[in-house]
Amino acid sequence: MTTVHERVDTFHDNDQKPVGYGRMLRKEDPRFLRGRGRYVDDVQLPGMLHLAILRSPVAHARIVSIDTSAAEASPGVRAVVTGAALAQQNLAWMPTLSNDVQAVLATDKVRFQGQEVAFVVADDRYLARDALELIDVEYDILEPVIDARRALEPDAPLIRDDLEGKTNNHCFDWETGDEAATEAVFARADVVVSQDLVYPRVHPAPMETCGAVADYDAVEGKLRLWSTTQAPHAHRTLYAIVAGLPEHKIQVIAPDIGGGFGNKVPIYPGYVCAIVASIVTGKPVKWMEDRSENLISTGFARDYIMRGEIAATRDGRILGIRTNVLADHGAFNGTAAPVKYPAGFFGVFTGSYDIEAAYCKMTAVFTNKAPGGVAYACSFRITEAVYLVERIVDCLADELGMDPAELRLKNFIQPEQFPYTTKTGWVYDSGNYEPTMRLAMEMAGYDELRREQAEKRARGELMGIGIAFFTEAVGAGPRKNMDILGLGMADGCELRVHPTGKAVVRLSVQSQGQGHETTFAQIIAEEIGIPPADIEVLHGDTDNTPFGLGTYGSRSTPVSGAAAALVARKVRDKARIIASAMLEVSVADLEWDKGSFHVAGDPGRSVTIQDIAMRAHGAGDLPEGIEGGLEAQICYNPSNLTYPHGAYICVVDIDPGTAQVKVRRFIAVDDCGTRINPMIIEGQVHGGLTDGVGMALMEMIAFDEDGNCLGASLMDYLIPTSLEVPDWETGFTVTPSPHHPIGAKGVGESATVGSPPAIVNAVIDALKPFGVRHADMPLTPSRVWDAMRGQARPP
Numbered sequence: 003m004t005t006v007h008e009r010v011d012t013f014h015d016n017d018q019k020p021v022g023y024g025r026m027l028r029k030e031d032p033r034f035l036r037g038r039g040r041y042v043d044d045v046q047l048p049g050m051l052h053l054a055i056l057r058s059p060v061a062h063a064r065i066v067s068i069d070t071s072a073a074e075a076s077p078g079v080r081a082v083v084t085g086a087a088l089a090q091q092n093l094a095w096m097p098t099l100s101n102d103v104q105a106v107l108a109t110d111k112v113r114f115q116g117q118e119v120a121f122v123v124a125d126d127r128y129l130a131r132d133a134l135e136l137i138d139v140e141y142d143i144l145e146p147v148i149d150a151r152r153a154l155e156p157d158a159p160l161i162r163d164d165l166e167g168k169t170n171n172h173c174f175d176w177e178t179g180d181e182a183a184t185e186a187v188f189a190r191a192d193v194v195v196s197q198d199l200v201y202p203r204v205h206p207a208p209m210e211t212c213g214a215v216a217d218y219d220a221v222e223g224k225l226r227l228w229s230t231t232q233a234p235h236a237h238r239t240l241y242a243i244v245a246g247l248p249e250h251k252i253q254v255i256a257p258d259i260g261g262g263f264g265n266k267v268p269i270y271p272g273y274v275c276a277i278v279a280s281i282v283t284g285k286p287v288k289w290m291e292d293r294s295e296n297l298i299s300t301g302f303a304r305d306y307i308m309r310g311e312i313a314a315t316r317d318g319r320i321l322g323i324r325t326n327v328l329a330d331h332g333a334f335n336g337t338a339a340p341v342k343y344p345a346g347f348f349g350v351f352t353g354s355y356d357i358e359a360a361y362c363k364m365t366a367v368f369t370n371k372a373p374g375g376v377a378y379a380c381s382f383r384i385t386e387a388v389y390l391v392e393r394i395v396d397c398l399a400d401e402l403g404m405d406p407a408e409l410r411l412k413n414f415i416q417p418e419q420f421p422y423t424t425k426t427g428w429v430y431d432s433g434n435y436e437p438t439m440r441l442a443m444e445m446a447g448y449d450e451l452r453r454e455q456a457e458k459r460a461r462g463e464l465m466g467i468g469i470a471f472f473t474e475a476v477g478a479g480p481r482k483n484m485d486i487l488g489l490g491m492a493d494g495c496e497l498r499v500h501p502t503g504k505a506v507v508r509l510s511v512q513s514q515g516q517g518h519e520t521t522f523a524q525i526i527a528e529e530i531g532i533p534p535a536d537i538e539v540l541h542g543d544t545d546n547t548p549f550g551l552g553t554y555g556s557r558s559t560p561v562s563g564a565a566a567a568l569v570a571r572k573v574r575d576k577a578r579i580i581a582s583a584m585l586e587v588s589v590a591d592l593e594w595d596k597g598s599f600h601v602a603g604d605p606g607r608s609v610t611i612q613d614i615a616m617r618a619h620g621a622g623d624l625p626e627g628i629e630g631g632l633e634a635q636i637c638y639n640p641s642n643l644t645y646p647h648g649a650y651i652c653v654v655d656i657d658p659g660t661a662q663v664k665v666r667r668f669i670a671v672d673d674c675g676t677r678i679n680p681m682i683i684e685g686q687v688h689g690g691l692t693d694g695v696g697m698a699l700m701e702m703i704a705f706d707e708d709g710n711c712l713g714a715s716l717m718d719y720l721i722p723t724s725l726e727v728p729d730w731e732t733g734f735t736v737t738p739s740p741h742h743p744i745g746a747k748g749v750g751e752s753a754t755v756g757s758p759p760a761i762v763n764a765v766i767d768a769l770k771p772f773g774v775r776h777a778d779m780p781l782t783p784s785r786v787w788d789a790m791r792g793q794a795r796p797p
């Protein structure tokens with residue numbers, strides 16, 4: 003295990019390596035920068051029709067009647083379809099990724115504002131939207147359940163009366179850890195601190211909203227679906243199950259995707275409606291959401307009401323952590339999490355600390371709000387887990403009068419304890435936390451910052467320093483432990499080297515902006531020495547890529563990246579045998595130099611991978627038992643998750659007159675094991691930190707008491723711009739994963755997971771003179787103002 007203490011600045015140096023890992027400009031960017039990306043909405047097919055969805059204006063109501071006659075008579079309208087019509091085909095309800103069902107179009111009731119009620123198919127998208135206005139729906143308004151705390155009250159209205167025998171709004175219970183052991187450590191602890199925390203409902207708001215183009219060819223019996231999906235193969239299997247079509251008759255194509263952030267993992271009613279519409283009309287049909295539809299109806303994130311408790315000795319040894327969570331899942335349980343993990347990977351809430359006992363009890367409920375939950379770079383709910391533990395550790399530091407950095411350093415899991423089994427059963431593969439923490443403190447000038455803060459405090463200025471240290475679990479599988487609707491979480495990869503030595507690699511994961519076309523070429527290049535520029539990366543087309551579960555939970559590098567390295571090694575092994583024939587020596591006498599084999603002790607006698615590719619496809623004999631061609635295919639099933647970690651330090655200033663928080667500095671030291679492309683990693687981190695500023699200070703999908711969504715536009719749902727964020731200061735350490743073939747761990751969600759608690763901790767630190775121990779996100783000026791005045795408003 004090596005740990006590199008090295009600071010990199012935030013500029014990239016463009017030293018483009020010809021082969022393998024290193025900073026390399028993204029291969030996909032010329033296409034994006036010149037406006038030549040091809041997104042779902044760019045797909046134009048001959049005779050294509052357009053679909054628009056009528057959505058419920060209210061949160062909870064019984065549908066009394068729907069009159070579509072005026073809409074049907076509207077110019078250019080080809081079809082108007084209601085839930086009742088879908089019900090006749092048994093298509094009104096569809097399975098969700100969490101073994102619940104969700105209405106494609108409402109039949110009996112509407113259960114959240116924005117729910118799909120009917121759709122219109124017309125000659126263009128404007129005619130379709132105009133016709134929506136002519137559909138007359140009579141609603142019998144019911145009392146909505148908006149607050150999760152209300153959901154389980156005995157007199158709360160029943161939301162899911164579609165489920166047989168259901169008498170309340172309970173969704174599931176889940177627990178992890180050892181309740182009795184935790185009780186025992188709490189009973190003997192010197193200090194116990196507890197704090198209520200709300201991680202509010204937020205939305206990933208990708209730049210491109212969700213949409214699809216469905217093209218059902220009745221003669222071929224084949225459905226082609228261009229769709230905004232992060233998991234094309236998993237979606238194809240679900241469509242096959244619902245539609246009763248065989249998988250080879252369904253082609254799911256995810257072209258360029260304008261940001262996913264978990265918002266494009268679920269299957270939305272709109273996709274199904276587009277498919278139905280194409281079958282009904284016999285034409286290709288496009289459905290594309292607008293911004294408000296995306297914000298009110300598609301996968302939200304978080305919405306956890308948590309109580310955190312921590313037990314410690316007086317000198318700051320953490321003994322136990324306990325939490326009780328009320329999870330708001332909205333109207334349908336549509337969470338995209340592996341089946342056995344209804345709370346995602348929240349079980350890692352013990353964080354980076356070596357403790358004696360832990361316990362979590364969770365209750366999830368239905369409310370009259372949009373479904374979702376696992377989204378927004380959450381690593382399957384590790385956002386919530388890290389926020390809980392890093393906030394509660396800060397509360398403990400405050401109680402003990404200890405420096406929060408010192409308290410963390412004192413309790414870290416030590417390098418020799420890895421692989422480390424947590425008290426909730428997760429096996430952290432590798433880690434070396436102290437150097438990462440020390441590097442962040444050194445980059446920040448931590449002691450100097452504390453001195454500056456003391457001086458400012460003496461003058462009445464509000465400056466805060468916040469720390470968060472996180473460990474994530476990313477890279478789902480292993481397939482024996484993890485599946486989504488019975489599909490094991492493994493990934494295929496196929497590599498073909500053409501006669502001229504150029505290659506094409508086919509992935510089962512799907513890029514939405516993460517730069518896979520570059521980094522996967524780099525992984526292959528590192529293993530077989532063909533320059534990345536000569537390696538084409540294909541993804542996002544089920545007819546042309548091997549099966550696998552897709553991109554989310556930062557699993558592409560841990561799972562598919564491993565598959566890419568191993569498939570390349572398989573090709574290299576075959577190349578070695580061919581090289582031995584070409585050089586007329588035994589395989590054992592060959593040495594590999596990243597791009598060529600030479601005879602040991604005689605570097606002049608060598609053949610390049612390109613020579614070998616030509617020979618593999620060319621005339622002439624190949625060694626006994628070796629088939630022609632140079633290609634391989636594998637399916638990689640990871641033996642464990644990978645556990646990246648990081649230390650984040652945030653410095654804020656608060657204007658005492660306006661309560662406005664300014665993030666002055668942010669230092670992020672990440673450890674994702676072996677780094678494939680540092681420039682891309684920094685880009686991922688910068689994006690995630692920006693998300694963190696949004697969540698900590700600005701973003702919330704709020705509702706009024708009638709269930710109206712108050713975050714339905716980007717005027718109301720505030721997302722950060724370059725004006726709200728500082729110049730990020732990034733650094734890294736390298737602790738490779740011992741079980742990953744190249745030692746890489748995922749990083750795509752690390753900064754979103756780690757940054758909100760660092761920012762909140764900084765704000766609370768700044769407010770210490772007011773005796774504030776906690777305030778809930780988003781820390782808008784009004785909330786900070788209230789906290790300064792000791793009045794916490796209900797969230």
Ligand code: MCN
Nearest residue numbers: 262263379515521554555556557558559678679748749750
């Ligand atoms: N990488 C690397 N070295 C490592 C780890 C990763 O060079 N040790 C590179 C990878 O090669 C890849 C990128 O960093 O190009 C992210 O890799 P990884 O951590 O494996 O994450 P995924 O590729 O699986 O991406 C998913 C992750 C998730 S779940 C969300 S949510 C999110 C995120 O990526 N959505 C994004 N980052 C995003 N970035 C963009 N631009 N758009 C999104 O929708």
Ligand code: CUN
Nearest residue numbers: 264379380554555
């Ligand atoms: Cu939780 S958002 Mo990402 O896993 O697609």
